[in-house]
Amino acid sequence: MGDMSDATGTVGERRDAPERARAGLAALADLVADGDVVVLSGAGLSTESGIPDYRGETGRKRRAEPMTYQTFTGSAAARRRYWARSHLGWRHVARAAPNDGHRAVAELERRGLVGGIITQNVDGLQQAAGGHHVIELHGSLDRVMCLSCGRRTSREVLDERLAAANRAWSAEVSAINPDGDAVLADEEVASFRVVDCVDCGGLLKPDVVFFGENVPKSRVDECYALTGRAGLLLVLGSSLTVLSGYRFVRHAARLGIPVAIINQGVTRGDEHALVTFDAPLGPTLTALLAELGDGSFASR
Ligand SMILES: NC(=O)c1ccc[n+]([C@@H]2O[C@H](COP(=O)([O-])OP(=O)(O)OC[C@H]3O[C@@H](n4cnc5c(N)ncnc54)[C@H](O)[C@@H]3O)[C@@H](O)[C@H]2O)c1
Numbered sequence: 342m343g344d345m346s347d348a349t350g351t352v353g354e355r356r357d358a359p360e361r362a363r364a365g366l367a368a369l370a371d372l373v374a375d376g377d378v379v380v381l382s383g384a385g386l387s388t389e390s391g392i393p394d395y396r397g398e399t400g401r402k403r404r405a406e407p408m409t410y411q412t413f414t415g416s417a418a419a420r421r422r423y424w425a426r427s428h429l430g431w432r433h434v435a436r437a438a439p440n441d442g443h444r445a446v447a448e449l450e451r452r453g454l455v456g457g458i459i460t461q462n463v464d465g466l467q468q469a470a471g472g473h474h475v476i477e478l479h480g481s482l483d484r485v486m487c488l489s490c491g492r493r494t495s496r497e498v499l500d501e502r503l504a505a506a507n508r509a510w511s512a513e514v515s516a517i518n519p520d521g522d523a524v525l526a527d528e529e530v531a532s533f534r535v536v537d538c539v540d541c542g543g544l545l546k547p548d549v550v551f552f553g554e555n556v557p558k559s560r561v562d563e564c565y566a567l568t569g570r571a572g573l574l575l576v577l578g579s580s581l582t583v584l585s586g587y588r589f590v591r592h593a594a595r596l597g598i599p600v601a602i603i604n605q606g607v608t609r610g611d612e613h614a615l616v617t618f619d620a621p622l623g624p625t626l627t628a629l630l631a632e633l634g635d636g637s638f639a640s641r
């Protein structure tokens with residue numbers, strides 16, 4: 342199972358027959374109807390918007406090696422490669438539209454059933470769908486930060502600056518990897534010009550948490566607190582391979598808070614889940630809303 346060797350899922354049993362799936366949906370609806378749901382979402386919630394995930398159904402190894410913090414900060418060539426590929430790849434993410442899954446989560450929040458959404462995604466689609474209390478655990482591709490003065494600026498402004506610095510540059514995108522990483526030929530990358538912070542000349546980094554980097558402690562603490570108050574932790578579209586999200590599932594399990602998981606394929610959190618659902622998120626969450634009926638509100 343490659344990098345999922347520590348996973349303990351029950352893959353076979355999760356291929357539910359339709360009746361069992363319906364029974365499962367009713368059970369899930371019962372849990373959600375009690376309210377105080379905290380959602381923990383991952384890349385799988387955005388695949389129906391055309392943004393690829395990392396691991397896919399089998400939990401197999403990544404198709405693309407993501408940039409690490411150490412590589413990014415340690416090498417000018419790595420930064421050039423990152424920004425050249427991201428300059429084109431970001432458009433793909435920025436153009437993506439929320440899907441039924443994001444909309445259903447926002448609707449559950451609007452109905453007062455969901456009290457908070459922890460997303461591991463950096464695409465902003467949950468907010469675009471009308472999500473309010475969204476914690477971007479791994480930041481957002483929409484913002485850029487200076488590694489020297491710490492100032493955060495908009496990605497759109499950087500996009501204009503990069504375009505201006507690379508007027509004569511063009512490249513052919515052969516594929517889009519997760520996190521807005523467009524695949525380009527090495528020769529194309531070599532002639533790309535990177536720009537630095539306008540204020541201090543420092544290095545710019547997207548305001549996302551790279552692999553090898555820690556999520557700011559205050560943000561982690563906020564997520565622990567949110568999870569600790571939850572009546573249900575609902576995991577949507579995450580393999581939970583990354584400890585960063587998985588730790589909240591462990592936290593909930595330790596506190597006896599029920600965990601439900603909707604994900605195509607195994608997750609590392611399956612052993613902690615009261616309900617697991619192996620099905621596509623858009624249709625499943627839409628069916629869940631229908632099962633809950635119109636305008637159900639949590640009795641608080
Ligand atoms: N959209 C994004 O912003 C984005 C995209 C890729 C990766 N990332 C980053 O990469 C890391 C990856 O961890 P992760 O656990 O979020 O992703 P992951 O790729 O490890 O897991 C995604 C899971 O979702 C499942 N899935 C895919 N499409 C689905 C669908 N339509 N319905 C139900 N399940 C579906 C997959 O089978 C897989 O098990 C995160 O830290 C995140 O920051 C973000």
Ligand SMILES: [Zn+2]
Pocket residue numbers: 487488489490491492538539540541542543
């Ligand atoms: Zn600066």
